[in-house]
Amino acid sequence: MTKTIGFIGTGVMGKSMAKNLMDAGHQIHLFTRTKSKAQDLLEDGAVWEDSVASLAKKVDVIISIVGYPYDVEAIYLGDNGIITNAQPGTYLIDMTTSDPVLAETIFNTAENKGLHSLDAPVSGGDIGAKNGKLTIMVGGKQEDFESMQPIFEKMGENIVLQGPAGAGQHTKMANQITIASNMIGVSEAIMYAKKAGLDPVRVLKSISTGAAGSWSLSNLAPRMIKGDSDPGFYIKHFIKDMKIALANAQKIGLKTPGLALSLELYEELAENGLEDRGTQALIEWFEGNDS
Template sequence: MTQTIGFIGTGVMGKSMAGHLIDADYQVHLFTRTKEKALDLIHQGAIWQDNVESLTKNADIIITMVGYPSDVEKLYLGDNGIIDNAKPGTFLIDMTTSDPKLAEKIASMAEEKQLHSIDAPVSGGDIGAKNGKLAIMVGGKQQDFDTMLPVFQVMGENIVLQGPAGSGQHTKMANQINIASTMIGVSESIMYAKKAGLDPVQVLQSISTGGAAASFSLSNLAPRMIEGDLEPGFYIKHFIKDMKIALTNAEKMGIKTPGLALSLELYEELAKKGLEDRGTQALIKWFEGDL
């Protein structure tokens, strides 16, 4: 199998993911809308491409990690995009959290061009990306999954094929629905500890590991809440996007998701107050009334 990977999107998580691939001796070609964001990776050994067309033609595996479904659609299905330029046999791996129906559409169009399409959104935030320990939720064909597994293993540890095209995105929606209510609980827990006169750091020592309350959010984001560190491991604006996709799909399936709806409402309030580019742990500001 070829070792040439085209990587599009070097944000908070994508930069670390691409870096791991370079370290694993894959030849990585890069394209982003802002070249300055890719300079560290270029110095690390990545090859810069000036546009999507040239990147696509120089790669046998293409990985995208961008912001919104509209970005994914433009990259793959737009004029002179990835599907138009990829040579037969190329693997297309979208690791953006996007819409399941869009993943199905891309897979269908890719198959017509003899391309292999996989939707593989991730969870773990900046910490998981930096440590190469992302959870990777995969939708696609078994043979394609088996072929790409060594690539996924460079970036993550918990890697599961969930089913056909779109299944990875549906799994990520389930993940985001869980996190939505969890973040409310984490924020309420911290506020309760403070109002009770406790040291919230000590409280975390008791409840964040080993007990029934343990979670990634409690272990990794609660300390940031307490410290007032709002730097994004995952942007509020992207979480809002994810929750809207999940809510739309849940409504189509006739599922009631009151926790998801409430979380979306609170995060949208934060965005209106100018916090859309902060990390999801900034939810604590709503509970503190510090807006």
């Protein structure tokens, strides 16, 4: 059964996610801070809404993928937010990478209003979003997850309910911790290959399918070698994610030296004006510090 879906946030990933839902036959109502970013979707038949409140009153399901936890809080909570204005029975799916505690707050507030809330952050970048092959990590009730499964399947392939509210966000933190150290390793491997006089493209052919293989090595290392730093995922958003992960690791008494080092390097890139580049631009730190 097709649904009327409200979609908030049409950035690098959100735009493709909304398009895949439209292609599946769902009616999409859109709200985003910059209307021009949604122009292609509007021309394809999406309906523009002037506010979050207006959108929330007209749809069966609301999906959001915005920038930061404070953006999530702003659109869900408060008099002009989603929870106040959504009709009872509406499903709320926040796919932003955000704070697990905030996800729990949204869930509890929504439940008190007769709404269904799921935190469902994603991984896979611009390529995964465009191809409908995102990994989706979900927190919430089993029955709500099952109800929204057909919608998730239009955006992703690896879709797992991880546990109660907040579990999706905690899983995404584990994902980002893994990527943080991996990006350092990928950058160092490329630099080593170059310094050793090897062709890094040929080196990738050998190592990307062996024990060193990873999504970053297969998808981002080629961009690094080409000098392509266009964002599939912004440095500024990765810094946000790493800070959330580091804060939560500290809460549970876990030391994460790899995460801390990666955050330090990326923050240096951001200070040098690269915060709107893709995460693969980490290679530029190593190039700039090549002695």
